[in-house]
Amino acid sequence: xxxxxxxxNRRTRDAEGRFLIEGYRELxxxxxAGVDIEEVGYCPELFLGSNEPALLAAxxxxxxxxxxxxEAPFRKISYRDRPEGLAALARQFPxxxxxxxxxxxxxxxxxxxxxxxxxxxxxxRTADAAGxxxxxxxxxxxxxxxxxxxxxxxxxxFTVPLVVTSxxxxxxxLRGHNVRLxxxxxxxxxxxxxxxxxxxxxxAIGSEQYGxxxxxxxxSHERVRIPMRGQADSLNxxxxxGIVLYEALRRRTAES
Numbered sequence: 001x002x003x004x005x006x007x008x009n010r011r012t013r014d015a016e017g018r019f020l021i022e023g024y025r026e027l028x029x030x031x032x033a034g035v036d037i038e039e040v041g042y043c044p045e046l047f048l049g050s051n052e053p054a055l056l057a058a059x060x061x062x063x064x065x066x067x068x069x070x071e072a073p074f075r076k077i078s079y080r081d082r083p084e085g086l087a088a089l090a091r092q093f094p095x096x097x098x099x100x101x102x103x104x105x106x107x108x109x110x111x112x113x114x115x116x117x118x119x120x121x122x123x124x125r126t127a128d129a130a131g132x133x134x135x136x137x138x139x140x141x142x143x144x145x146x147x148x149x150x151x152x153x154x155x156x157x158f159t160v161p162l163v164v165t166s167x168x169x170x171x172x173x174l175r176g177h178n179v180r181l182x183x184x185x186x187x188x189x190x191x192x193x194x195x196x197x198x199x200x201x202x203x204a205i206g207s208e209q210y211g212x213x214x215x216x217x218x219x220s221h222e223r224v225r226i227p228m229r230g231q232a233d234s235l236n237x238x239x240x241x242g243i244v245l246y247e248a249l250r251r252r253t254a255e256s
Contacts, residue, residue: 019145021088029155036091037064043074046085095164097173106133108202121152122238128156130245138167171219183220192224197248205241
């Protein structure tokens with residue numbers, strides 16, 4: 001129990017190469033994706049439905065050890081206000097660019113220096129929904145294995161191929177694979193609906209506070225902005241990613 005609680009801390013996660021997965025949908029997607037799950041703690045009193053026993057059986061068949069907890073101890077493990085009675089200890093999986101396999105004309109989401117776990121998790125969830133072929137997290141300031149990233153992504157951390165790297169290495173990798181880079185910035189002349197999303201392309205979203213780095217802006221083939229008609233001078237980063245990704249999906253679908 002104490003080990004699971006310690007995994008809320010990034011230093012512990014990095015040192016052990018483990019992370020915490022909590023919740024039914026999150027654990028279900030992890031099991032389906034083949035994530036190496038070592039142990040699953042469960043509390044039947046907190047289950048929200050009737051499918052949990054089947055999920056536990058699938059996790060055990062995949063090699064996980066099952067440990068039953070009473071309600072009070074499980075609530076100490078949980079970082080949620082409303083625990084679902086499932087919390088797993090899993091091994092972190094490789095996130096290097098060398099582990100990534102892509103189709104001939106991929107659509108990639110590149111996010112740089114995203115600070116809030118909720119935003120990164122929402123971006124992963126949106127990327128999954130939009131059919132993105134990979135998410136590249138460059139110069140991360142939040143850990144993709146943060147429990148709140150897992151939660152906000154509702155387990156889509158496990159369904160979209162993920163790369164974690166520096167912005168410099170990301171640029172070199174994109175160039176090496178002939179992927180066009182479309183950078184979002186409020187200072188662009190063209191709008192996001194005027195961009196060329198055909199072929200192999202990557203859409204870059206920066207942090208809400210600082211936007212994209214000069215290195216990514218300079219490396220981009222095209223810069224676009226989302227029109228802003230009100231007094232707000234910026235959008236939530238995850239919202240911006242969703243707007244541009246679905247425009248790319250619309251255009252690529254119409255052109256296919």
